[in-house]
Amino acid sequence: MYDIVIVGAGPAGLTAAIYALREEKKVVILEKETIGGKITSSSKVENYPGFKSISGMDFANNLYEQIIDLGGEINIEEVLSIENGKVKKVITDENTYETKSIIIASGSKYKTLNLDNEEELIGNGISFCTVCDGSFYKNKDVCVVGGANSALNSVLYLSKLCNKVYLVVRGPKLKGDKKVIDNVLSLSNVEVLYNTTVNKYILDNDELVGVEVKSNECEKRLDVEGVFLAIGQSPEIDYLNDLIKVDENNYVLASEDCITNIDGIFVAGDVRKKEVRQLTTAVSDGTNAAINAINYLKEV
Numbered sequence: 001m002y003d004i005v006i007v008g009a010g011p012a013g014l015t016a017a018i019y020a021l022r023e024e025k026k027v028v029i030l031e032k033e034t035i036g037g038k039i040t041s042s043s044k045v046e047n048y049p050g051f052k053s054i055s056g057m058d059f060a061n062n063l064y065e066q067i068i069d070l071g072g073e074i075n076i077e078e079v080l081s082i083e084n085g086k087v088k089k090v091i092t093d094e095n096t097y098e099t100k101s102i103i104i105a106s107g108s109k110y111k112t113l114n115l116d117n118e119e120e121l122i123g124n125g126i127s128f129c130t131v132c133d134g135s136f137y138k139n140k141d142v143c144v145v146g147g148a149n150s151a152l153n154s155v156l157y158l159s160k161l162c163n164k165v166y167l168v169v170r171g172p173k174l175k176g177d178k179k180v181i182d183n184v185l186s187l188s189n190v191e192v193l194y195n196t197t198v199n200k201y202i203l204d205n206d207e208l209v210g211v212e213v214k215s216n217e218c219e220k221r222l223d224v225e226g227v228f229l230a231i232g233q234s235p236e237i238d239y240l241n242d243l244i245k246v247d248e249n250n251y252v253l254a255s256e257d258c259i260t261n262i263d264g265i266f267v268a269g270d271v272r273k274k275e276v277r278q279l280t281t282a283v284s285d286g287t288n289a290a291i292n293a294i295n296y297l298k299e300v
């Protein structure tokens with residue numbers, strides 16, 4: 001019987017594991033794809049305290065080594081379902097784990113356009129996060145794809161740094177707060193392209209040099225070095241099967257204490273309902289979830 005089963009080996013899950021292992025709890029971390037989570041697809045991280053600049057892969061490797069040094073167990077298995085009870089069960093594609101508590105740290109997936117070369121360009125020309133990657137495009141031309149609040153906020157952020165920002169909007173109008181829309185439309189270095197979709201990423205020697213966009217009237221090329229996709233995220237919660245309370249966008253409901261509505265089940269990282277999804281907030285959640293799981297274990 002495990003003390004804590006952690007679902008997801010991203011920064012949130014691995015941080016939770018560090019705290020639990022240091023308290024000598026019996027822990028297993030289950031990961032379906034990549035140890036380190038989403039950050040492994042970032043070529044450069046420059047906003048994590050203590051590291052001026054580090055690749056996402058090195059960041060993940062450091063975390064991995066820290067877990068292994070603490071005697072942690074990470075198994076590459078996909079969690080398919082969870083059964084609640086005094087003894088909880090976590091069922092994967094290979095095993096069933098019995099445990100006293102669970103930390104859900106399965107993150108979220110950014111939505112993409114499903115175009116050729118997209119996967120290779122993520123972290124190297126295509127980004128989802130202006131706060132993380134905006135400064136790499138200082139004085140350059142970029143494009144933002146999306147038409148709602150997160151796209152609008154990305155444009156506001158980038159317009160201060162970049163030479164020119166195109167906003168590619170699939171529909172005939174922008175959706176979001178009126179004030180923010182007015183603000184975006186007033187910017188002289190922003191051009192909004194309505195009823196327009198991105199057709200193709202244009203590469204030169206494997207580097208992104210532009211996109212081809214298509215509207216009802218025409219197809220044209222935008223010479224941009226960066227593309228910011230702001231078309232939404234979806235939390236990875238299929239395996240929860242309505243067990244836990246989530247919001248209208250399927251993010252797991254819990255406050256900063258990371259305690260869910262089910263006794264002994266905690267949540268950490270991007271999968272939790274919150275405003276800011278970053279490494280720093282993921283590791284903060286991992287800490288809170290682990291400490292509250294450890295406190296829970298004292299009572300059962």
Ligand SMILES: Cc1cc2nc3c(=O)[nH]c(=O)nc-3n(C[C@H](O)[C@H](O)[C@H](O)COP(=O)(O)OP(=O)(O)OC[C@H]3O[C@@H](n4cnc5c(N)ncnc54)[C@H](O)[C@@H]3O)c2cc1C
Binds near residue numbers: 010123129
């Ligand atoms: C290209 C890119 C660049 C970024 N750059 C930065 C940056 O510079 N600075 C910054 O602060 N943030 C950055 N971010 C955001 C940052 O990566 C996330 O906020 C952070 O990874 C969230 O950590 P997490 O552990 O909550 O989730 P994730 O990293 O998403 O990890 C969740 C893990 O759970 C696994 N999982 C999901 N479902 C299951 C299942 N059923 N069974 C088993 N495992 C499962 C997933 O495979 C994944 O590995 C970037 C993100 C991307 C994509």
